[in-house]
Amino acid sequence: xxxxxxxxxxxxxxSSGLVPVSRTVRSILTINSGSSSLRFALFRAAGTLERVLExxxxxxxxxxxRLTVTDVRAKDIDERVIRAPDxxxxxxxxxxxxxxxxxxxxxxxxGHRVVHGGARYHxxxxxxxxxxTELRRNISLDPEHLPSEIALMETLxxxxxxxxxxxxxxxxxxxxxxxxxxxxxxPRTYEAKGVRRYGFHGLSYAYLMSELERVAGPAAKGRxxxxxxxxxxxxxxxxxxxxxxxTMAFTPAAxxxxxxxxxxxxxxxxxxxxxxxxxxxxxFHEMVNAxxxxxxxxxxxxxxxxxxxxxxxxxxAADAIALFCYQAKKWVGAFSAAxxxxxxxxxAGGIGENSPVVRARIxxxxxxxxxELDSARxxxxxxxxxxxxxxxxxxxxxxxxxxxxxxxxxxxx
Numbered sequence: 001x002x003x004x005x006x007x008x009x010x011x012x013x014x015s016s017g018l019v020p021v022s023r024t025v026r027s028i029l030t031i032n033s034g035s036s037s038l039r040f041a042l043f044r045a046a047g048t049l050e051r052v053l054e055x056x057x058x059x060x061x062x063x064x065x066r067l068t069v070t071d072v073r074a075k076d077i078d079e080r081v082i083r084a085p086d087x088x089x090x091x092x093x094x095x096x097x098x099x100x101x102x103x104x105x106x107x108x109x110x111g112h113r114v115v116h117g118g119a120r121y122h123x124x125x126x127x128x129x130x131x132x133t134e135l136r137r138n139i140s141l142d143p144e145h146l147p148s149e150i151a152l153m154e155t156l157x158x159x160x161x162x163x164x165x166x167x168x169x170x171x172x173x174x175x176x177x178x179x180x181x182x183x184x185x186x187p188r189t190y191e192a193k194g195v196r197r198y199g200f201h202g203l204s205y206a207y208l209m210s211e212l213e214r215v216a217g218p219a220a221k222g223r224x225x226x227x228x229x230x231x232x233x234x235x236x237x238x239x240x241x242x243x244x245x246x247t248m249a250f251t252p253a254a255x256x257x258x259x260x261x262x263x264x265x266x267x268x269x270x271x272x273x274x275x276x277x278x279x280x281x282x283x284f285h286e287m288v289n290a291x292x293x294x295x296x297x298x299x300x301x302x303x304x305x306x307x308x309x310x311x312x313x314x315x316x317a318a319d320a321i322a323l324f325c326y327q328a329k330k331w332v333g334a335f336s337a338a339x340x341x342x343x344x345x346x347x348a349g350g351i352g353e354n355s356p357v358v359r360a361r362i363x364x365x366x367x368x369x370x371x372e373l374d375s376a377r378x379x380x381x382x383x384x385x386x387x388x389x390x391x392x393x394x395x396x397x398x399x400x401x402x403x404x405x406x407x408x409x410x411x412x413x
Contacts, residue, residue, distance in 0.1 A: 025413055026107040029098065030405040031152060033113065035144040036060045038090050038152075041402035042101065049406055053097065060084045067093060087148040091155050109413060110156055110165045111405040113203055114149050115252070116142035117169030119194055124172075124408045127153050127165040141194065142251070144289070166409045173202030173236070174243050181245045199246035201228045205236050207404040208348055208397055215383070219393070222343035225335050227328065228399065229358070230349030231259040231302070235328070237335035245338050247331055253289055256331060257324045259302035262292035294320045304351050304358065325361035332366060342369045342392045347385075348399040359385065363394060 025045050032039035037060060042053040055069035065084035070077050084090055098104050112127070118138040125131060132150060139146045153165055182196050205226050213220035224238040233256040236246040247255025247263075257263045265288065273279040279287075287296075295302035298320035300310060307317040336342040347359055356378045363373045370391030378385040386394045 024107065025109045025410060027101050027104045028109050028111060028406045028409050029094070029104070030111045030402040030409075031113065031156075032401055032405070033087060033145065033149050033152060035148075036062060038087055039402065040094060041406070042097070043403075043406045045406075045410060049403065049410070051403070054402065055097075057082070057084055057087075057090045057093075060087055060090070069097070086151075088151055088155055091152070091159070095159060105160060105163065108160070108163050109409050110160070110163055111409040112149060112153060112165065112167050113170060113401060113405060114167045115145040115170045115200060116198070117167075117171045119196075121167070121169045122172050122175040124166050124168045124412050126412065127157070127167050131167065138194075141198075164413060166405075166412055168203055168405045168408050170200045170202040171198045173205045174199030174246055176242050177246070178244055184250065195250060197246075197249040199234075199236070199243070200248045200252045201232065201234045201236070201246075203401040203404050204228050204348065204399040205238075205243070207400050208346055209238065209241065210404070211397055212344065212346065212395075216344070216393075216395075219344050223336075223339040223341050224344045224346065225332055225339070225342060226346045226348065227332075227352055227362075228349040229256075229328070229347065229352035229355075232261070233258045233263075233324075233328075233349065233351070235331050235335060237339050239339050245335060257297075257320075257327050258293045259304075260290050260293045260295045262288040262296070263327060294324060297323055304355060308355070308357055321358070321361075325358060328358075328362045329365065332362065332369070336369050342371070345371065345392065345394045347394065347396050353396055353398055354381065356381065359394070359396070 028043045028045060030041045030043070036058070038057040040055055041051055044050045044052050051072050053069065053071060055067060057065065057067050059065045061084070065082050066079065067082045068077065068079045082093070101108070114135070116138055118134070118141060120134060132153065135146055135150050153167070156163075157165060177197065177199065183191070184196055186195070205228065208226050209220060212224065221240050226236045226238060228234050232252060234246060234248045234252075235256065237244050249255065253261045253263070255263050270281075270284055273284060293302065294304065294307060298307055298316045300314065300317055301307060304321070304324070307321050310317040311321055332342075332345065347353065351358055360373060360375070360378055363371050371394055372387045372390035373394065374385060374387045381396055383397070384393060384395055386392070
């Protein structure tokens, strides 16, 4: 049995222990909508949660949009170019796939990843008109994601009026941030208007903590830093199972260097670029979200794999990788100070799970925190990549937001 098969079996056994499976819900569709992508997965709920189908729409709203669908049971992969001017254009394709599931209309449910729950939503909630009204009020908090997420909910409700929809909020994991970690150092009046640090990637973090508890037991109650390193990148500091700080703030553009997002910047840049480049607020927003980060520094690619391949021949690629790893290392140090030490460091996300080079460079020099990397384990993407004598443990864990959404749907229903 391959490692991939072992992971699939582990998830299908509902090993994270979140919920018993409901007798009335037999199929769960999960929707994970990004600004230009849409991931989905279909689960069977028959004593366990079994993933039967998964897929991703990419480059939505751009030329060359693509769809990849994997039939997990048959291990069959279908890739094709599609026309997807917006997220709603993906719905007919999803509906065609769901028609093969005879029980979905009568015994199905739909779970949505909603990036921003604002100040009100701290746990999964059934979608209803009141929620949609509240989410529309919050669009100014997240104009990249909320409009398409709301549109998807409304369209699916029209097509499947008897199928319950559940919203799962990325900000919920950070709901108990200490007040000092929530405050922004700006005039106090804005706090009453919802301007504060929220944090994101919460569904990924919640899944990772449930998995950490499963594989490491008491370590999940220790001093933990979760590093979700992918196209979007963030970290969370967790103590005794509760998040005490995170790198993303009012928006997902804050914190770490990311694929196309800048991470933290001097706010004086806004006025400077307005004066010297006549840059508007919208242009600045577009720059720091879509043209910065790895892409902006390297001028080559937003993909870490491309940059690593070109690092030796192109100094711009080397600069981008160095900046990414340096900033990540600084955040590990900062969060270790906030936690009062470090027991466990978890690498997840596309880069965190698959790049030994990046993990090694982040961990280099962290011996004072008790991190002693085992090179062979790191190169083979082992679950534990530190030596047996390391005082702190560094782990590689595959995150699974879709599984966590499906389990949350069952828990609520």
